[in-house]
Amino acid sequence: MNTRPRHRPRILLHDPTLRDGHHAVGHQLDADQLRAYAIAANAAGVPVVEVGHGNGLGASSLQIGRARLDDATMLSTVREALTTSRMGAFMAPGWGTSDDLAAAVHHGADVVRIAAHCTEADVTERHLGVVRDLGAEAQGVLLMSHMTSAGELAEQCALMVKFGAQAVGIMDSAGHYLPDEVTKRVRAIAIAVDVPVIFHGHNNLGLAVANSLAAVDAGASILDATARGFGAGAGNTQLEVLVAVLERHGLETGIGLREILAAADVVANRLMTTPPSIDSIAVASGLAGVFSGFKRPVLETARAEGVDPVDLFLALGARQIVAGQEDMIGDVARQLKAVTR
Amino acid sequence: MNTRPRHRPRILLHDPTLRDGHHAVGHQLDADQLRAYAIAANAAGVPVVEVGHGNGLGASSLQIGRARLDDATMLSTVREALTTSRMGAFMAPGWGTSDDLAAAVHHGADVVRIAAHCTEADVTERHLGVVRDLGAEAQGVLLMSHMTSAGELAEQCALMVKFGAQAVGIMDSAGHYLPDEVTKRVRAIAIAVDVPVIFHGHNNLGLAVANSLAAVDAGASILDATARGFGAGAGNTQLEVLVAVLERHGLETGIGLREILAAADVVANRLMTTPPSIDSIAVASGLAGVFSGFKRPVLETARAEGVDPVDLFLALGARQIVAGQEDMIGDVARQLKAVTR
Numbered sequence: 001m002n003t004r005p006r007h008r009p010r011i012l013l014h015d016p017t018l019r020d021g022h023h024a025v026g027h028q029l030d031a032d033q034l035r036a037y038a039i040a041a042n043a044a045g046v047p048v049v050e051v052g053h054g055n056g057l058g059a060s061s062l063q064i065g066r067a068r069l070d071d072a073t074m075l076s077t078v079r080e081a082l083t084t085s086r087m088g089a090f091m092a093p094g095w096g097t098s099d100d101l102a103a104a105v106h107h108g109a110d111v112v113r114i115a116a117h118c119t120e121a122d123v124t125e126r127h128l129g130v131v132r133d134l135g136a137e138a139q140g141v142l143l144m145s146h147m148t149s150a151g152e153l154a155e156q157c158a159l160m161v162k163f164g165a166q167a168v169g170i171m172d173s174a175g176h177y178l179p180d181e182v183t184k185r186v187r188a189i190a191i192a193v194d195v196p197v198i199f200h201g202h203n204n205l206g207l208a209v210a211n212s213l214a215a216v217d218a219g220a221s222i223l224d225a226t227a228r229g230f231g232a233g234a235g236n237t238q239l240e241v242l243v244a245v246l247e248r249h250g251l252e253t254g255i256g257l258r259e260i261l262a263a264a265d266v267v268a269n270r271l272m273t274t275p276p277s278i279d280s281i282a283v284a285s286g287l288a289g290v291f292s293g294f295k296r297p298v299l300e301t302a303r304a305e306g307v308d309p310v311d312l313f314l315a316l317g318a319r320q321i322v323a324g325q326e327d328m329i330g331d332v333a334r335q336l337k338a339v340t341r
Numbered sequence: 342m343n344t345r346p347r348h349r350p351r352i353l354l355h356d357p358t359l360r361d362g363h364h365a366v367g368h369q370l371d372a373d374q375l376r377a378y379a380i381a382a383n384a385a386g387v388p389v390v391e392v393g394h395g396n397g398l399g400a401s402s403l404q405i406g407r408a409r410l411d412d413a414t415m416l417s418t419v420r421e422a423l424t425t426s427r428m429g430a431f432m433a434p435g436w437g438t439s440d441d442l443a444a445a446v447h448h449g450a451d452v453v454r455i456a457a458h459c460t461e462a463d464v465t466e467r468h469l470g471v472v473r474d475l476g477a478e479a480q481g482v483l484l485m486s487h488m489t490s491a492g493e494l495a496e497q498c499a500l501m502v503k504f505g506a507q508a509v510g511i512m513d514s515a516g517h518y519l520p521d522e523v524t525k526r527v528r529a530i531a532i533a534v535d536v537p538v539i540f541h542g543h544n545n546l547g548l549a550v551a552n553s554l555a556a557v558d559a560g561a562s563i564l565d566a567t568a569r570g571f572g573a574g575a576g577n578t579q580l581e582v583l584v585a586v587l588e589r590h591g592l593e594t595g596i597g598l599r600e601i602l603a604a605a606d607v608v609a610n611r612l613m614t615t616p617p618s619i620d621s622i623a624v625a626s627g628l629a630g631v632f633s634g635f636k637r638p639v640l641e642t643a644r645a646e647g648v649d650p651v652d653l654f655l656a657l658g659a660r661q662i663v664a665g666q667e668d669m670i671g672d673v674a675r676q677l678k679a680v681t682r
Contacts, residue, residue, distance in 0.1 A: 178589055179520075179551060205589070206544075206582040210520060210551030228618075241547040241619055244628045248519055248546070257628075258651055261621035268620065277569070277616040278582055279609065280602040287585045287598075310599055 010252045012196070012222045014111075015041055015239060016050040017267060018078065019090055021230030023054035023293065025273060027067035031077045033271050034069075037227070038081035040266045044259035046239075048111050050088030051078040054232070055293075056115070057089055057104055058096030071100065072107055079108035086110035092143075093123045098130045105134040114160075117322060118142040118170070121156035121163075128163040137166050141198060144322055145170035146177055146289050150185045154192035161193045167222055169198025175205055175234055175286040179214035190219030200224035201237040204286025206278055208237035209245055216251065227260070227267040228275060233285070233292045235276025240264040284310040288317025297326050305333040312336060351593045353563045355389045355452075355539070356382055356580060358608060359419065360431055362571030363395035364634070366614060368408035372418045374612050375410075378568070379422035381607045385600035387580075389452050391429030392419040395573070396634075397456070398430055398445055399437030412441065413448055420449035427451035433484075434464045439471045446475040455501075456512070458663060459483040462497035462504075469504040478507050482539060485663055486511035487518055487630050491526045495533035502534045508563055510539025516546055516575055516627040520555035531560030541565035542578040545627025547619055549578035550586055557592065568601070568608040569616060574626070574633045576617025581605040625651040629658025638670050646674040653677060 018034055034051060041049050051074050053059045053067040060067040067074070079087055089109040091100060093116065104112060112131045114124045124140050131138035140160030145153055157168040170185060182199065190197050199215035201208035201224070212223045225242045229235030240260045246253055268275065281295060290298075290313055298316070302309035315332050359375055375392060382390050392415050394400045394408045401408040408415070420428055430450040432441060434457065445453060453472045455465045465481050472479035481501030486494055498509040511526060523540065531538050540556035542549035542565070553564045566583045570576030581601045587594055609616065622636060631639075631654055639657070643650035656673050 178554070178586065203547075205586050206547075206550035206579055207586070209547035210554075213519070213551075238547055238619055240621070241624055244624050245519065245546050245548070248628065258649070261624060261651060265621055275616065275618040277618065278579055280581070280606055283582055283585050283602060287589065308599070310602060 010254065011216060011246055012047050013239065013242065013253050013255060014048045014050065014088060014198070014222055014224045015046045015226060016088070016090065016224055016236070017041070017226040017230050017239070018049065018051040019056070020054060020226055020232070020236050021267070021271060022067065023232035024230055024276065025271070027053050027060065027065050029271060030068055031073065034074060034077045035081045036270055037263065037266050038078045040263035042082045042085045044263050045255045046085050046260070047254065048088045049078060049082060049085045050090060051075060052089055055092065055095050057091040057100035064095070072103060075104060075107035075109060088113065090115065091127065093127055098127065101127060101130050102134060105136045109136055111137045111139060113139045113141055115141045115143055118145045118148045118153060119156065121159040124160055125163040128160060128165050132164040138164050139167040139198065140165035141168070141200065142170050144173045144291060145185065146172060146174060146181070147320065147322070150188035153185050154188040157189045158192045161195055165195065167196040167198055168193055169200070169220065169222065171200040172202050172211065173291050174289045175202030175208070175282070175292065176289040177207065177211050179207060179210050182211045182214040183218045186215045186218035186220050196221045198222040198224065202231070202292060203229060203234040203236065203276065204278065204282045204292070209241055212237050212242055213245060213249060227264040228272060230267050230272055231276060233276065233295055234278045234282035281309060281313070284313040288313045290316045290321060294326070294329070297329050301329045301333045305337050307333050307336050351595065352557060352587055353388050353537070354580065354583065354594050354596060355391065355429060355563050355565045356387045356567060357391040357429070357431065357565055357577070358382070358567040358571050358580070359390065359392040360397070361395060361567055361573070361577050362608070362612060363408065364573035365571055365617065366612070368394050368401065368406050370612060371409055372414065375415060375418045376422045377611055378604065378607050379419045381604035383423045383426045385604050386596045387426050387601070388595065389429045390419060390423060390426045391431060392416060393430055396433065396436050398432040398441035405436070413444060416445060416448035416450060429454065431456065432468065433457070434468055439468065442468060442471050443475060446477045450477055452478040452480060454480045454482055456482045456484055459486045459489045459494060460497065462500040465501055466504040469501060469506050473505040479505050480508040480539065481506035482509070482541065483511050485514045485632060486526065487513060487515060487522070488661065488663070491529035494526050495529040498530045499533045502536055506536065508537040508539055509534055510541070510561065510563065512541040513543050513552065514632050515630045516543030516549070516623070516633065517630040518548065518552050520548060520551050523552045523555040524559045527556045527559035527561050537562045539563040539565065543572065543633060544570060544575040544577065544617065545619065545623045545633070550582055553578050553583055554586060554590060568605040569613065571608050571613055572617060574617065574636055575619045575623035622650060622654070625654040629654045631657045631662060635667070635670070638667050642670045642674045646678050648674050648677050
């Protein structure tokens with residue numbers, strides 16, 4: 001251990017366990033659960049603990065799913081539990097509004113992420129400005145980023161920096177990337193902007209940790225990861241695994257291994273119902289590049305129309321369906337049924 | 342899809358679901374379970390279906406764990422279920438003998454793996470010769486391969502080829518590798534031998550799929566993987582995920598995606614009790630580079646001596662403990678206890 005250089009490059013791990021994990025439990029975490037994990041993450045030295053409804057500020061609704069707690073309660077519960085970790089919030093314009101941003105910062109959010117579909121960075125302009133004006137750190141992230149090119153992502157990220165983003169990056173919302181695809185995209189973004197670059201992985205193809213490593217090697221310095229991979233379907237990049245892997249890779253995170261393993265045990269024992277695993281649906285949606293959040297409507301439609309959900313995912317992927325186009329699932333299922341008859 | 346080249350490089354997937362998976366269920370699979378999976382794997386076009394006690398031919402014993410079925414019953418059950426897939430068997434000299442090899446081939450094994458610790462290829466000489474004489478395909482694999490250098494592994498593999506091995510390679514028995522470490526080792530082996538190179542991954546650090554991809558890019562053409570990752574602890578490389586990833590990577594496996602997803606569902610629904618997941622112990626043993634098979638004795642010793650199992654794994658790793666040295670676990674635990682008092 002003494003042969004290591006004393007000053008290793010520092011990677012900032014951003015932890016959306018209490019936001020992305022909400023997708024895995026229908027947004028039903030209670031205050032005791034939020035508090036227990038926030039205390040453990042804070043003790044482990046996690047730099048940013050993000051909390052909220054799975055779809056972010058303002059998203060709790062009958063259509064998307066009602067969270068057990070309102071945004072204010074979630075934020076203030078976690079805020080009270082953190083002594084050194086900063087608190088993060090997430091908002092996708094359309095679900096959330098400027099009022100939600102103001103309330104989040106009022107309740108102690110230090111870092112606020114504004115998310116947009118990978119080609120629609122222009123919708124983040126006003127909200128990134130609001131976050132800056134409120135005095136919080138503003139970050140911009142592009143969803144479903146596999147759907148466009150490295151060059152386009154670099155341009156969209158540069159646009160968000162112009163709008164005031166102090167860190168920008170990409171989400172692999174469908175868990176679709178291979179490592180070399182991440183390398184190409186992150187490298188293009190890192191060249192185009194002079195702020196830290198973010199990578200957020202999902203594990204549908206079992207590559208979330210490897211993709212995060214590829215992102216770091218290509219110039220990313222903020223990696224998102226959740227304890228035990230707590231998140232929808234196949235889950236996110238697994239935080240404690242990433243801590244161990246970055247350590248082996250010679251990079252410093254400032255997070256204690258034993259403490260983050262203990263935090264992961266809190267998630268396993270108190271927050272999650274079943275550990276994330278890569279089932280057949282997760283493989284099909286990752287391969288197809290379809291947003292993981294489509295799992296439930298796709299399964300329901302497949303059952304109702306009597307088509308194979310794997311076939312339905314692959315057909316939706318071929319049609320480049322994106323979030324917000326849930327109403328097309330039925331049409332595609334019926335076309336599939338007509339063809340396979 | 343029509344833009345793909347028609348002839349893509351072919352990777353042979355070798356499937357030890359019914360052998361490595363046995364570790365996850367105390368070697369208790371019954372004939373109906375073996376048959377159900379073998380039929381599904383055969384239907385998916387899996388090239389080799391390996392079956393047996395988790396530790397291989399002749400290993401069923403009170404000390405290591407008694408299998409529900411004897412070797413002959415396991416082999417003949419799977420043999421009857423396969424019409425196009427070949428059948429594989431595995432033997433580590435010390436647990437198995439030449440008589441076990443003869444029985445395995447008599448019961449229809451087409452491919453027989455002889456395994457040795459990474460620096461002890463010399464123990465495979467006689468058994469590789471026996472397999473060749475019996476008319477089956479002989480393969481040689483090195484266990485705990487992270488414990489030695491690329492150069493040494495290349496020499497040991499070349500030795501096994503001299504002994505008659507028709508394919509050789511390495512197992513990441515502890516799930517310790519990062520992709521660049523696999524690249525270096527597989528490349529050295531591929532340069533040193535003129536037979537197909539094998540890579541067998543485990544998922545302790547969430548990198549089994551990525552390491553398999555690195556192995557292929559470095560010259561491996563036989564990859565081991567199990568359905569749903571069925572295997573001890575964090576499990577093996579997940580077969581159906583690897584099929585999807587290799588497809589995305591432009592490589593042909595001859596395995597049907599829908600059919601292998603169906604085979605994986607057979608494992609999930611009929612063979613496994615809980616899906617493999619990367620728990621804190623798996624991370625610690627992967628990081629420490631300790632053989633996954635040590636999990637049970639390490640947990641028991643940690644409890645008995647009142648030390649943290651994560652600390653015990655890391656201490657065992659620092660001492661480079663290998664399989665067969667189980668008796669040292671207690672000593673290391675007591676030293677640890679003395680130090681931390």
